[in-house]
Amino acid sequence: MKNRKTPHFSSKQGHNIAPFNLELSEARAVASIRKLGPISRTDIADITGYSRSKITSVVNQLTRAGILEEIGDGESNGGRRPRVLNFKPDFGYIVGVDMGATSLDIALANFNGQIIERQSMVIDVRDGPDMVLGLIRNLVLEKLAVRAIPAEKVLAFGIGVPGPVEFSTGLLIAPPIMPGWEAYPIRAFIKESFPCAVVIVDNDVNMMALGELHAGAGINQDHFIFVKVGTGIGCGIVCKGEIHRGSNGCAGDIGHVCADQKGPICHCGNIGCLEAIAAGPPIAARAMEAARKNQSAILAKYMEMQGNKLTALDVGRAASQGDPVANEIIRDSGRIIGEVLAGLVNFFNPSLILIGGGVSNIGHQFLASIRRGVLHRSLPLSTRHLRIDTSPMGADAGIIGAITLAMEHVFVAVNNGEPS
Amino acid sequence: MKNRKTPHFSSKQGHNIAPFNLELSEARAVASIRKLGPISRTDIADITGYSRSKITSVVNQLTRAGILEEIGDGESNGGRRPRVLNFKPDFGYIVGVDMGATSLDIALANFNGQIIERQSMVIDVRDGPDMVLGLIRNLVLEKLAVRAIPAEKVLAFGIGVPGPVEFSTGLLIAPPIMPGWEAYPIRAFIKESFPCAVVIVDNDVNMMALGELHAGAGINQDHFIFVKVGTGIGCGIVCKGEIHRGSNGCAGDIGHVCADQKGPICHCGNIGCLEAIAAGPPIAARAMEAARKNQSAILAKYMEMQGNKLTALDVGRAASQGDPVANEIIRDSGRIIGEVLAGLVNFFNPSLILIGGGVSNIGHQFLASIRRGVLHRSLPLSTRHLRIDTSPMGADAGIIGAITLAMEHVFVAVNNGEPS
Numbered sequence: 023m024k025n026r027k028t029p030h031f032s033s034k035q036g037h038n039i040a041p042f043n044l045e046l047s048e049a050r051a052v053a054s055i056r057k058l059g060p061i062s063r064t065d066i067a068d069i070t071g072y073s074r075s076k077i078t079s080v081v082n083q084l085t086r087a088g089i090l091e092e093i094g095d096g097e098s099n100g101g102r103r104p105r106v107l108n109f110k111p112d113f114g115y116i117v118g119v120d121m122g123a124t125s126l127d128i129a130l131a132n133f134n135g136q137i138i139e140r141q142s143m144v145i146d147v148r149d150g151p152d153m154v155l156g157l158i159r160n161l162v163l164e165k166l167a168v169r170a171i172p173a174e175k176v177l178a179f180g181i182g183v184p185g186p187v188e189f190s191t192g193l194l195i196a197p198p199i200m201p202g203w204e205a206y207p208i209r210a211f212i213k214e215s216f217p218c219a220v221v222i223v224d225n226d227v228n229m230m231a232l233g234e235l236h237a238g239a240g241i242n243q244d245h246f247i248f249v250k251v252g253t254g255i256g257c258g259i260v261c262k263g264e265i266h267r268g269s270n271g272c273a274g275d276i277g278h279v280c281a282d283q284k285g286p287i288c289h290c291g292n293i294g295c296l297e298a299i300a301a302g303p304p305i306a307a308r309a310m311e312a313a314r315k316n317q318s319a320i321l322a323k324y325m326e327m328q329g330n331k332l333t334a335l336d337v338g339r340a341a342s343q344g345d346p347v348a349n350e351i352i353r354d355s356g357r358i359i360g361e362v363l364a365g366l367v368n369f370f371n372p373s374l375i376l377i378g379g380g381v382s383n384i385g386h387q388f389l390a391s392i393r394r395g396v397l398h399r400s401l402p403l404s405t406r407h408l409r410i411d412t413s414p415m416g417a418d419a420g421i422i423g424a425i426t427l428a429m430e431h432v433f434v435a436v437n438n439g440e441p442s
Numbered sequence: 443m444k445n446r447k448t449p450h451f452s453s454k455q456g457h458n459i460a461p462f463n464l465e466l467s468e469a470r471a472v473a474s475i476r477k478l479g480p481i482s483r484t485d486i487a488d489i490t491g492y493s494r495s496k497i498t499s500v501v502n503q504l505t506r507a508g509i510l511e512e513i514g515d516g517e518s519n520g521g522r523r524p525r526v527l528n529f530k531p532d533f534g535y536i537v538g539v540d541m542g543a544t545s546l547d548i549a550l551a552n553f554n555g556q557i558i559e560r561q562s563m564v565i566d567v568r569d570g571p572d573m574v575l576g577l578i579r580n581l582v583l584e585k586l587a588v589r590a591i592p593a594e595k596v597l598a599f600g601i602g603v604p605g606p607v608e609f610s611t612g613l614l615i616a617p618p619i620m621p622g623w624e625a626y627p628i629r630a631f632i633k634e635s636f637p638c639a640v641v642i643v644d645n646d647v648n649m650m651a652l653g654e655l656h657a658g659a660g661i662n663q664d665h666f667i668f669v670k671v672g673t674g675i676g677c678g679i680v681c682k683g684e685i686h687r688g689s690n691g692c693a694g695d696i697g698h699v700c701a702d703q704k705g706p707i708c709h710c711g712n713i714g715c716l717e718a719i720a721a722g723p724p725i726a727a728r729a730m731e732a733a734r735k736n737q738s739a740i741l742a743k744y745m746e747m748q749g750n751k752l753t754a755l756d757v758g759r760a761a762s763q764g765d766p767v768a769n770e771i772i773r774d775s776g777r778i779i780g781e782v783l784a785g786l787v788n789f790f791n792p793s794l795i796l797i798g799g800g801v802s803n804i805g806h807q808f809l810a811s812i813r814r815g816v817l818h819r820s821l822p823l824s825t826r827h828l829r830i831d832t833s834p835m836g837a838d839a840g841i842i843g844a845i846t847l848a849m850e851h852v853f854v855a856v857n858n859g860e861p862s
Contacts, residue, residue, distance in 0.1 A: 046491030071466030071855075186823060195823055245689045259789070261681050268791020269665045272823045279785040280819055283702070292819060362785075365699040369679070369786055371688020399700055399712060403606060403615055403692045435491075 037174035040114070040220040041434045047072055049435035051080050052089070055107060056429065062096050062104035081107060088113050089133075109133045114177030116428050117162050117219075120226060120420030121154070121183050123147050123199050123253055128158060129421045130165050133177075135429060139165040142417070147184065150202040151211070159215045176216045180428030181208065182229030182420050189271035192223035198289070199253060220431045226250070226420055227274060228265050230378055230413070231258025233423030235265075238376075238415040245372045248413065249276075250379035251359065255297040259370070265427075276366070277301070281358050296362050300355040302334035302381045308351050309337045318347035338384035352384055353391045360395015367400045367408065378413035457594035460534070460640040461854045467492055469855035471500050472509070475527060476849065480513055482524035501527060508533050509553075529553045534597030536848050537582050537639075540646060540840030541574070541603050543567050543619050543673060548578060549841045550585050553597075555849060559585040562837070567604065570622040571631070579635045596636045600848030601628065602649030602840050609691035612643035618709070619673060640851045646670070646840055647694060648685050650798055650833070651678025653843030655685075658796075658835040665792045668833065669696075670799035671779065675717040679790070685847075696786070697721070701778050716782050720775040722754035722801045728771050729757045738767035758804035772804055773811045780815015787820045787828065798833035 044052065050070040055061060058069070067077040084090040091110040095103035111132040118137075120127040124146060130139040141161060145154060158181075166173060185197025194203045209221040231248035234240035240248075240260060248258040255277040259266040267273050277297035278290050285294025286304075298304060309332045313321040320340040325332050340348035363375060375396070377389060393410050400408070413419055464472065470490040475481060478489070487497040504510040511530040515523040531552040538557075540547040544566060550559040561581060565574060578601075586593060605617025614623045629641040651668035654660035660668075660680060668678040675697040679686040687693050697717035698710050705714025706724075718724060729752045733741040740760040745752050760768035783795060795816070797809060813830045820828070833839055 050491075071470075188823075245686075257789070261686060262684075264682075266665075266681060266790075268824070269793035269828075270791055270823055270826060272821065273789065273791035275788045275791075275821055275824065276785070278819075278821055279788055280781065290821075361700065365696075365782075365785060366789055368695045368699055369677070369693065369789070370686075371690055371693035371695075373689035399698075401692065401695055401698055401710075403608075403690055404688070404695065406690060408689075 037172075037218050038114075038177075039218045040177040040432045042432065043436045044433045045080075046435050047076060047080050048084060049433055051077060051084065052433055055090070055109065060093055060096075060106045060108040062106055064104055066107070111136070112175075114218075114432070115166075115171060115175050116425050116432075117176055117179045117216075118421045118424035118428065119158055119179070119181040120229060120417070120424060121145075121147060121181065122226065123184050126154070126158070127417060127421045128161055129425060130162065131425045135425060137421075137425070138169075140421075141165075147200050148202075151206040151208065155208065155211045159212070163215065173216050174218045176219045178428035178432050179212050179216060179219045179221045180229070180424035180426075181212075181221070181223045182226035182424050183208075183223060184226050186272050186275065187223055187225050189224060189267050192221065194223075195272075220428070222424075222428050222431050224265075224424075224427060225256070225258070225274070227256045227258040228267070229258075229421075229423035229427065230415075230419040231260050231376075231423065232265055232426050233415055233419035233421070234376055234413060235260050235263065235423075236426040237422050238419060239374065239411065239413070240376070243374045245370065246374035246376065247363075247366065247370070247372050248376045248378060248419070249359070249363070251301060251377060251381040252379035253302050255301050255359070261370075276362065279362050279365075281362050296359065300358045305334040305337050305351055305355050305381065305384070306332050309340070309348065312347045312351070318345050320345040321348060334381045334384055338388075341385045341387060349385075349387055352387045355381075356388045356391025357395040360392040360397075361399050363392065364396045364399035367396055367404050371404045373407055373409065375408070375410045376413045377411070378416070378419060382412050457592075457638050458534075458597075459638045460597040460852045462852065463856045464853045465500075466855050467496060467500050468504060469853055471497060471504065472853055475510070475529065480526045480528040482526055484524055486527070531556070532595075534638075534852070535586075535591060535595050536598045536845050536852075537596055537600070537636075538841045538844035538848065539578055539599070539601040540649060540837070540844060541565075541567060541601065542646065543604050546574070546578070547837060547841045548581055549845060550582065551845045555845060557841075557845070558589075560841075561585075567620050567623075571626040571628065575628065575631045579632070583635065593636050594638045596639045598848035598852050599632050599636060599639045599641045600649070600844035600846075601632075601641070601643045602646035602844050603628075603643060604646050606692050606695065607643055607645050609644060609687050612641065614643075615692075640848070642844075642848050642851050644685075644844075644847060645676070645678070645694070647676045647678040648687070649678075649841075649843035649847065650835075650839040651680050651796075651843065652685055652846050653835055653839035653841065654796055654833060655680050655683065655843075656846040657842050658839060659794065659831065659833070660796070663794050665790065666794035666796065667783075667786065667790070667792050668796045668798060668839070669779070669783065671721060671797060671801040672799035673722050675721050675779070675799075677786075681790075696782065699782050699785075701782050716779065720778045725754040725757055725771055725775050725801065725804070726752050729760070729768065732767045732771070738765050740765040741768060754801045754804055758808075761805045761807060769805075769807055772807045775801075776808045776811025777815040780812040780817075781819050783812065784816045784819035787816055787824050791824045793827055793829065795828070795830045796833045797831070798836070798839060802832050 051066050054069040067074045090107050092105045093108045096106040111134045113133040116131045118129045126145045127142045129137045131137050185194045185200045192209045193205045208223050212221045227250045246260045257274040259274050278295040280294050281296040282294035288295035288298035309321050312318050313325040324336045337348045471486050474489045487494045510527050512525045513528045531554045533553040536551045538549045546565045547562045549557045551557050605614045605620045612629045613625045628643050632641045647670045666680045677694040679694050698715040700714050701716040702714035708715035708718035729741050732738050733745040744756045757768045
């Protein structure tokens, strides 16, 4: 047995500051409960490969530190019923934030991952980081005050943002729809009010993919893609049960894949980018053109009602009323997205593609056309077991993903020594 | 301490049949030496997270079984110099095979992974599995006989084949250039003559990517793509330091990604597939057309010399002599490959793309055009640290990959219980 220092999470003076160092054996025990929920010491030993006696000592240590607790008896295999372990709910709290261009979702979860407070509201991300992050801070502090939880009990803060994030630093890199956010120190801002929290910032689509992986259609799916279709188009990639961020942390940025060599010029300067043809704004633009040319009475009526403007959702409403022009616009968009996804299916061979984001609810023609586009251009072997569906979690995916990701960073295995 | 059965690799009667079961702790010790080369017990304990005493017992067990041996003293940190452990070279032997459409490379390696015999020859894979596999068997048996190694000492056999493989079964699925090989029981054929070997069959490009990962430009690259350009176009994907095979084992099949919606019809039935435009045969076809139209004297001369035929390598030779038509054909092919790779770069965000296969040596314009194509259509963040190069290992990549992959399957951790 080697001597071990008392880990600093068992300190009694002042508050504990995440992330906490764990020995590799402790980290493996924690990860097994995080993954499988409440389990017995024997289960932990089986999963981690450590001896029963080693796990008993690891669990004792984690229980003494207030991280784990026994929560009752599990299933018996004939003998005495084993005691089942879980996280102690009030060891600390986790905040999950899903920030959209025009929406904000916030949730507060206990250390078991159960959401105990939740709120949604309309915002404008272009108001800039001081205003938006200030709002988030105030909302969380209010919720904590109501429950008499000190801010120092928040151990992790996960924030999904609608722009490209350099994951290692938590900084936004040239976000196209977030003026003023480039390289803004989001982590430092949050840590000012929540000094004990580890703060994790990631792209919103990665958070959504994580949410589906942890609690939605992605459970037990090793390789899947979550595609968000909204103002832009991006995807979160799950590979071997983990988010794949790539070598610079910007994997999944499929909005600027070439979908048509003869297509329109994109705001990025290239020709025929996927999101310049098939995302919400081009769908709306095509519908407004049709309305102006009197090709669709329904679209023209909506446009008049809404001050000479249409959104992609208006096109969906028109399609649901049987408007052929609206249906054609939606079918074209879905087909083009599907054809680009076909190339990614051949390359990555996922078992599941989930379609989410605001435009994903534009009507059943949209999903059907994506499916046809994928099947048309993918290889038979790669689509043999491929499922393509709309995201079942909807708006919850991002927030649950943010909580899940933040939780994973509360503890650090000292053998890996990964700084956060 | 829990009781453990004597593992069957320590049996003294008869021969040992791979794969061998190892406890998780043993498997982790073996993997750490496989990854880092000869290291001390202290290093193994640090890497695996087990106590020094646990590792001492694990190493004793593996040494008694003849798997490991002490090979001398390592670096001292002030005290006694630690004994360094490595695999015992004659514990068993590994065969690596790289099968191409028209070429065969075979190597025999000892248990340390050192190649002790190697042979290359011209074959025709269309002669069918009985003939080609029979040849492989005879060649290996000859090499073993010369060294007085019994066939039962071959513990693993890795075979790379030029077609889509269902990795879990080792069967070829609808291989376009391998008539007669569909679902042929390659493993059973090999096991008849090498009854103690675990037999691993994989796509040749995956093997090449593995070879580069283990011993070439891919060392320490977490995320990279090996693109083989030959008769067809395919790629091997390394994700988090491991081959990514996808949910059906067919990831990397990029030859049929749409490169031009107005392009030629591919043998797969779709329009504008990458390999129908940019692989070896369309390069040769375009050159032959130019020769017939008298657009290039050099190409016309080569064509006459070679019985009215040209290959992609002839186009490379003409280009190296300054023929503008040949150079244009090569540039177009590279550009189109680069533009398709750009989409994959945006999606996967690799740090490295290696170009291999017969056509990769067609001239420096080819690589330059691929690079331009990628940079033209990729996002700045995803190409910030991206390197694009021709494979430095050349023909060795496939064979070293086959040996590496086969070795990884000699032992199975019983906690994972993965059948092979």
